[in-house]
Amino acid sequence: MDEAISHYPADRRRSAALPLLHLWQEHFGFISDEGVNWIANKLHLQPINILELVTFYPMFRQQSAGKTHIRVCRTLSCAMAGSYRLMENLSAAAGIDRKIDNNGMHNPISVSADGNYSIEFVECLASCGTA
The missing domain is CATH 3.40.30.10 (Glutaredoxin)
Incomplete structure (x- = not known):
């Protein structure tokens, strides 16, 4: 995750939100409340800023998929x-x-x-x- 963030200037950390969401979902299978809070904290944002992305983009899941x-x-x-x-x-x-x-x-x-x-x-x- 830190690697993904390092590609963005400090004043543009918000731009790393989508890559971090993809990485989180790839690792855990879906975006949990814990994931929203962790990413928000990592990027110095409010959780609502991340939740807006999760609920806007249809490729992000908020519950686990089947096998x-x-x-x-x-x-x-x-x-x-x-x-x-x-x-x-x-x-x-x-x-x-x-x-x-x-x-x-x-x-x-x-x-x-x-x-x-x-x-x-x-x-x-x-x-x-x-x-």
């Missing part, structure tokens, strides 16, 4: 090719009950009861030609 994590693109070409139906079918096959009411989260991750599978919508996976 097998499935991402389904929801952008236009994939949606037109049936990604929403695919999400329904994958969720049913994995025994995941996707919530309609997401309690304010823009893209909640859903995890099967046994923890083996998780599924979430994501933005473009850069495979539009195969949609």
Whole structure:
């Protein structure tokens, strides 16, 4: 983490927030409250400044993913090719009950009861030609 921060001038430490969030999630699997507080402290920011990033960017998760994590693109070409139906079918096959009411989260991750599978919508996976 210190290595990532060292790439930014002291007066621009805030710019290291996204790289640190990626590193935290890569190591722990999701961004916990502890992670938000630790990163905020490390960058001399308020936790809300980090939480804003976590809740804004859909690539950050606030809960652990399953052993097998499935991402389904929801952008236009994939949606037109049936990604929403695919999400329904994958969720049913994995025994995941996707919530309609997401309690304010823009893209909640859903995890099967046994923890083996998780599924979430994501933005473009850069495979539009195969949609």
